[in-house]
Amino acid sequence: METTEKQFVPADFKSEQSVRWCPGCGDHAILNVLHKAMADLGVAPEKTAVISGIGCSSRLPYYMNTYGMHTIHGRAAAIATGLKTARPDMTVWQISGDGDGLAIGGNHFIHAVRRNIDINILLFNNKIYGLTKGQYSPTSDRGAVTKSSPYGTTEDPFIPAELVFGARGNFFARSIDIALDTTKEVMLAAARHHGASVVEVLQNCVIFNNGSHSFLSDKERRDEHTIHLRQGEKMLFGKEMERGLVQDGFGLKAVKIGEDGWTIDDVLVHDATTPTNFLHQQLAMMDGHELPLAIGVIRDVASPTYEAEVEAQVEAVKGKKNFRNLRDMILSTSETWTVGGEAEKE
Amino acid sequence: MPHRSGASHSEGDAAKTQLIMLPGTNVKTLERVVIRFSGDSGDGMQLAGNIFSNVSAGEGSQISTFPDYPAEIRAPQGSLSGVSGFQVNVGKGVHTPGDEADVLVAMNPAALKTNLRYLKPGGIIICDVDTFRPADLKKAEYATDDPVAELGIDPARIMLVPMTTLLKHTLKDSGMDPKSVMKCKNMLALGLICWLFDSPVESVLRKLEKKFAKKPAVYEANAKVIRAGWDYGHNTHSSMPTYRIESEAVKPGTYTDVNGNTATAWGLIMASEKSGRPLFLGSYPITPATDILHELAKRKDLGVKACQMEDEIAGVCSAIGASYAGHLAVTSTSGPGLALKSEGIGLAVMAELPLVVIDVQRGGPSTGLPTKTEQTDLMQALYGRNGESPLCVLAAASPTDCFTMAFEAARIAIEHMTPVILLTDAFIANGSSAWRVPEEEDYPEIRPHFVDASRLEQGWKPFDRDENLVRYWAVPGTPGAMHRVGGLEKDIRTSAISTDGKNHEKMVNIRREKIARIANDIPELQVAGNPDADTILVGWGGTYGHLYTAAEELNAEGCDVAFAHFRYINPLPKNALEVLSRYRRVIVAELNTGQFADYLQMHLPGRRVDRINKVEGQPFMVREIVEGVKSFLGGNEGSINETGNTNSNEA
The missing domain is CATH 3.40.920.10 (Pyruvate-ferredoxin oxidoreductase, PFOR, domain III)
Structure with missing residues (x-):
């Protein structure tokens, strides 16, 4: 990541295009936070590229004063991979919705994560297809009633984090559209992580799926239903931080400190950097019902990145062979013969 | 013994x-x-x-x-x-x-x-x-x-x-x-x-x-x-x-034996050297195109980044990302893969990005005859996308011509900011012949169409165009040239998204005309054989050797024929239609059921185009073409002849 000393403000990353999302859409908040996060990050607009697929959230690149592409449905990860591999000096963000990223683009998503290309994938999860006006998505809950599932869906959803871990991902973070500070915090962490980083932002579709995350985002309820994980800190939640997560056999359990003999010493300390993903996965799978939904950086483990390894291999092989150009390579590696007097000897 | x-x-x-x-x-x-x-x-x-x-x-x-x-x-x-x-x-x-x-x-x-x-x-x-x-x-x-x-x-x-x-x-x-x-x-x-x-x-x-x-x-x-x-x-x-085999004087130089796929890979490297644009390949293994990926993967020693992606779509899409990033971007495949890449290629048409797509044709449809040769992807290359989606289509004539045409595909893509599909086939991709290793000066410089500082100062818009209707390439990292491209239609003046119908029609016409003007930048059609004959034998792509030899044999036997071979399919060479109009009879020989003949007929209204076709997964035999032409010259006015492999259509 090429940062500069120059100070940026959010306006440096805003384009002149007027934003056309529905009033009240969660995307507005995420866009504003992204402008702020980019200013804080210190990477110049010309060193930044924002790549999206198709869907409501995928309009986002038009609102950025950076390099960007609004591409085709599902393919943002593949296009971002090509861009980053060609130009490791660019900081590349990918914007995808749950349909774009996990249905039509599911294959590219898991392979971008597996390959560990250094792109920052922002996954706007509203559990619905908005731009096509209200069909269920691969993250819609079982039984969700939508225009294409009038009697409820008969299939299980993906949990994005589970896909990331299944694809051996090394960075996963989560936020909620209204949690502006958390969203900025995880965006910055994602950008600073070397490798594929996935940030799931639970986002409200005010038209077709209004309130789908409200038990996690309402002021009165969110403290009981979510836990903000912070590196090196105890896993505490609740209005008074009176509750904590403890180990319970192979699983996790939410307990009240001081009740049933549980003390603060029993509460787990978060470590996003431990290579084993067993506990990360358990934390990421908490859904806000039995156990609180985890927001913040859940996993952040250093690992070799694809584009840097490609670059290093190119340099190593070039150095070893030391060919000047194509002709030199052909003459050095192919069986050749010479016709006529003036030509080069074999 | x-x-x-x-x-x-x-x-x-x-x-x-x-x-x-x-x-x-x-x-x-x-x-x-x-x-x-x-x-x-x-x-x-x-x-x-x-x-x-x-x-x-x-x-x-x-x-x-x-x-x-x-x-x-x-x-x-x-x-x-x-x-x-x-x-x-x-x-x-x-x-x-x-x-x-x-x-x-x-x-x-x-x-x-x-x-x-x-x-x-x-x-x-x-x-x-x-x-x-x-x-x-x-x-x-x-x-x-x-x-x-x-x-x-x-x-x-x-x-x-x-x-x-x-x-x-x-x-x-x-x-x-x-x-x-x-x-x-x-x-x-x-x-x-x-x-x-x-x-x-x-x-x-x-x-x-x-x-x-x-x-x-x-x-x-x-x-x-x-x-x-x-x-x-x-x-x-x-x-x-x-006994001994005769030899003949060839152009002095250093020679090697090269097959079409390797020549294709090398032509792209030459284009990278001549354009100063690093070479990126996004690909997925598919017979008979995989050797292009193999060769370019080896050529990390020349700085090439060849990436094996998760599928055909990711192959073309990663190349589009690399193209936007300022590289000479290529994807290689065969027919079924080209079908999967269609939407991506359409994006490159719409975003007007340079992109080279290599299609090593094989027997189809579907999985078809994976290891056998055919020329059946022509229509797919020309028209296999949604919407009005014109692009440049080229075809290589022989194993060694793959080098030249891969270079040409890259040159046109970069200088005209467009995707180019290069059609080769299993026959020339795997076949080989002796090839003179080119000297540095044998190929021209390729000039990328970059946006320059003065244009930026004058308020450059991403879809501003030059006199050839070619837009400028603004490479990421350039301060002051930040811009977004995508698959949506844009306004002809401001380059912002536009759904205005009149504007859309103008943009459709501009994109078509941009491709048509490439005709000013490619060689004219040459006529070989006996140019003064009444009949012209016409081919395209990998059948060149067989058609050339057949024309030679026919003329030697006293059956006068002219011979023209197309390597530039869309646009056609500027003089092509005029040349063909000179002949009383046009016979197109191709390894499909008449795709190029139909294409020519569309451009030659009122003219009749006779056909010699074969779809057996094998190259022509010279004999088949000689006999096919003779059956037309013998007064056969079309329909199926006794061997069943020639026919003609009245326009």
């Missing part, structure tokens, strides 16, 4: 006499000769053939080779389905691997059975008689224990050589295990061929010595076996003359 079957020296000698005493001549020199090596996939037939053709090329012969291999990687040994062939044509005026072979080398009864049909009448056969064992004959589905009689082969035309016995005897003191010994059998065949064509073993040994520089023991064993093969031919047929 031991002989096991009825073949005797005198019979072998008779075969030689027949080969050399060509009708009307008794010279020992031939203009060109076709040899077909056939055996199990693991018999090393391609290596033996390559060495022979390269040695001949080194002595001034022209060469053309063609492998014919099954889709199965290792079909059961000795079975009919497991036979692969490798045909080489060496000599003077060589433009194709040859219709039929003068000499067939068959390493087992299955190879003999499946390849006999590729032998010329009067051609000779060299066969390993040691493989005529009951088990081998059964695997090759013979009904009797005498394959020669069963196949109706004239015993005078077949040299039954106890290759396995000779081989074991030659290497008995080498300390090699039996499996390694058997691997040298191809060299025994090569030694026999060297003797037959009076080719000095020494130049073959020099090639081998280089090849096995790091394995002297392997070299020694192979050298011994080649000599044994040569000696066997010499000692058992010593009274017979051997």
Whole structure:
């Protein structure tokens, strides 16, 4: 990541295009936070590229004063991979919705994560297809009633984090559209992580799926239903931080400190950097019902990145062979013969 | 020397006499000769053939080779389905691997059975008689224990050589295990061929010595076996003359033997050097295009980034990302993969990004005939996208022309900011010929159409255009040129998203006209053969060698034909329609059911276009084209002729 000393403000990353999302859409908040996060990050607009697929959230690149592409449905990860591999000096963000990223683009998503290309994938999860006006998505809950599932869906959803871990991902973070500070915090962490980083932002579709995350985002309820994980800190939640997560056999359990003999010493300390993903996965799978939904950086483990390894291999092989150009390579590696007097000897 | 079957020296000698005493001549020199090596996939037939053709090329012969291999990687040994062939044509005026072979080398009864049909009448056969064992004959589905009689082969035309016995005897003191010994059998065949064509073993040994520089023991064993093969031919047929293949003066330079896929990869590298744009390949393995990926993956030593992506779509999309990033971006595939890439290519059309798409055509539709050749993706390349989606389509004419046309595809893509589809095919991709390694100055500079500082200062918009309607390339990292591109329609003035209908129509027309104007930047159509004839034979892409040779033969026989071959399909060369209009009869020969003929007919309203078509997964034979043209010249006014392979349509 090429940062500069120059100070940026959010306006440096805003384009002149007027934003056309529905009033009240969660995307507005995420866009504003992204402008702020980019200013804080210190990477110049010309060193930044924002790549999206198709869907409501995928309009986002038009609102950025950076390099960007609004591409085709599902393919943002593949296009971002090509861009980053060609130009490791660019900081590349990918914007995808749950349909774009996990249905039509599911294959590219898991392979971008597996390959560990250094792109920052922002996954706007509203559990619905908005731009096509209200069909269920691969993250819609079982039984969700939508225009294409009038009697409820008969299939299980993906949990994005589970896909990331299944694809051996090394960075996963989560936020909620209204949690502006958390969203900025995880965006910055994602950008600073070397490798594929996935940030799931639970986002409200005010038209077709209004309130789908409200038990996690309402002021009165969110403290009981979510836990903000912070590196090196105890896993505490609740209005008074009176509750904590403890180990319970192979699983996790939410307990009240001081009740049933549980003390603060029993509460787990978060470590996003431990290579084993067993506990990360358990934390990421908490859904806000039995156990609180985890927001913040859940996993952040250093690992070799694809584009840097490609670059290093190119340099190593070039150095070893030391060919000047194509002709030199052909003459050095192919069986050749010479016709006529003036030509080069074999 | 031991002989096991009825073949005797005198019979072998008779075969030689027949080969050399060509009708009307008794010279020992031939203009060109076709040899077909056939055996199990693991018999090393391609290596033996390559060495022979390269040695001949080194002595001034022209060469053309063609492998014919099954889709199965290792079909059961000795079975009919497991036979692969490798045909080489060496000599003077060589433009194709040859219709039929003068000499067939068959390493087992299955190879003999499946390849006999590729032998010329009067051609000779060299066969390993040691493989005529009951088990081998059964695997090759013979009904009797005498394959020669069963196949109706004239015993005078077949040299039954106890290759396995000779081989074991030659290497008995080498300390090699039996499996390694058997691997040298191809060299025994090569030694026999060297003797037959009076080719000095020494130049073959020099090639081998280089090849096995790091394995002297392997070299020694192979050298011994080649000599044994040569000696066997010499000692058992010593009274017979051997003959030489003619050579001719070629342009001085350093030559190598290259196949179409490798030439394609190299042409792209040359374009990268000439444009200063680093080369990026996004690809997914698919027969018969994968060797382009293999070659470019090796060329990390020249700075190439070749990425094997998760699927065909990711192949084209990663290339689009790299193109936006300022690279010479390429994706390589075959027909089914091109279908998957369609939407991505449409994005490159809409975003007006340079992109090279290589389609090595194979038999279709669907999975079709993966290892066989066809020219059936033309319509897909021209029209296989949603919306009005024009792009440039090129086609390479021969294995070595793949280099030139890959370079051209990259040049046009970069200088005209457009995707370009280059059509090659399994025949030229796997076939090879001698190729002069280009000098630095043989190819022109490619000038990327970058946005410059003065244009940026004047308020540049991403879809501003020059006089050729080409937009400018603003490479990420450039301050002040931040911009977004995408698949949505944009306003003709501001480049912002626009859904206005009138504006859309203007943009559609601009994108079409931009491609049409490429015609100003490509060579005009040349006419070969007899330009003053009434009839013109027309082809495109990989059939060039066969059509050229057919035109040559027709004119030599007094059937006057002109000949024109298309490598630039969309747009057509500026003079193309005018040239074709000069001829009373236009005959298009192609390996499909008439796609290019239809395309030309569309551009030549009111004109009739006659057709010679073949869709058998195999290249044309020169003979088929000669006969096809003759059937039209003989007053046949269309419809299906007696051979069933020609017909014509009234416009």
